[in-house]
Amino acid sequence: MKLRSIHYFQSVYEQGSITAASRQCFVSQPSITAAISQLEQQLNVELFVRHTGGVRPTSAADKLYPLAREMSENEQAILHLFKDSPAPVPLRLGLMRSLGAQRMSDLLTELTQRIDNLELTLVEPDEPSDARVVLSQSASSSEDFIPIWEDKYQLAIPCNWSLASKPIIKIEDLDGLPFINRTPCDVQDRLKHAMTKCGAQFQSRANIRTIEYTWPMVCAGVGAALLPDWQEIKHNKALVLRPIEGEKLIKQIGLAYSASRLSEPAITAVISVCRDKA
Numbered sequence: 001m002k003l004r005s006i007h008y009f010q011s012v013y014e015q016g017s018i019t020a021a022s023r024q025c026f027v028s029q030p031s032i033t034a035a036i037s038q039l040e041q042q043l044n045v046e047l048f049v050r051h052t053g054g055v056r057p058t059s060a061a062d063k064l065y066p067l068a069r070e071m072s073e074n075e076q077a078i079l080h081l082f083k084d085s086p087a088p089v090p091l092r093l094g095l096m097r098s099l100g101a102q103r104m105s106d107l108l109t110e111l112t113q114r115i116d117n118l119e120l121t122l123v124e125p126d127e128p129s130d131a132r133v134v135l136s137q138s139a140s141s142s143e144d145f146i147p148i149w150e151d152k153y154q155l156a157i158p159c160n161w162s163l164a165s166k167p168i169i170k171i172e173d174l175d176g177l178p179f180i181n182r183t184p185c186d187v188q189d190r191l192k193h194a195m196t197k198c199g200a201q202f203q204s205r206a207n208i209r210t211i212e213y214t215w216p217m218v219c220a221g222v223g224a225a226l227l228p229d230w231q232e233i234k235h236n237k238a239l240v241l242r243p244i245e246g247e248k249l250i251k252q253i254g255l256a257y258s259a260s261r262l263s264e265p266a267i268t269a270v271i272s273v274c275r276d277k278a
Contacts (some may be wrong), residue, residue: 003075005035009047012036013061017054047203061161089118091266094132096125098211100230100251103149107277109135115269131257131270139256145256146274151228153187153249154241156214158221164240171244175200178223178247181207182214186224187249194247215239255278 011021012032022029040047048055057065091111095104112118125132132143139145155174155187157164163173174195181204182188192202208214214225214249219238226249227233227241234241255274261267 051149094125178205180225
């Protein structure tokens with residue numbers, strides 16, 4: 001029994017026509033007919049009933065078809081098993097915490113689309129890496145830095161608090177206000193310093209590390225928090241973002257990399273993606 005005959009049988013069964021099967025298999029109709037006839041002789045069964053509109057499979061064909069399809073799939077699996085696959089392009093990318101799920105997803109999607117056969121490994125920004133997405137002040141003197149995002153930090157307030165009705169928050173409004181204390185955070189440290197100078201007390205209601213966990217706590221009414229103007233935060237109806245008068249609380253996030261590696265295609269592709277997003 002020839003595997004080619006099985007392929008022709010499968011095509012006729014699926015197409016319902018010898019003419020259509022011949023087009024799909026790129027062979028002549030007589031070749032398809034001869035192969036089916038030979039298969040019928042070997043199995044001593046009738047596989048198709050011919051009629052003017054094409055062919056109708058018999059019960060014997062119905063039994064044979066699942067096995068024929070399995071044989072075809074196994075053939076493809078064998079071919080793929082021994083087919084040379086392209087070499088992966090490894091890239092270790094350091095990612096800072098609290099980058100934002102949506103921004104991280106968009107960045108990684110563009111990288112995988114831009115770099116064929118990318119083998120991406122995400123690591124902490126202080127681990128060995130090929131490039132890093134970090135705060136501008138975290139880039140070392142030996143690294144070049146490309147700005148990508150600028151986060152403007154504002155006071156996130158539960159929408160049902162009376163303070164949420166104020167368009168601009170003054171430092172004295174923060175005195176004794178229940179805060180979700182997020183550490184480490186240099187912009188929050190600057191705010192605390194400004195509050196201390198004005199005699200306003202920073203009251204910690206909860207302590208947490210990541211932004212991603214902080215803003216849901218604001219929505220739940222646990223406390224206010226200093227948060228960036230990410231889209232997913234700005235569009236949440238359970239809180240409002242308000243600027244703090246006299247305070248410019250900004251963080252710049254971008255790509256840090258070594259200029260000595262500019263000859264590497266993966267690095268130049270990462271740089272190109274980040275420049276496009278800037």
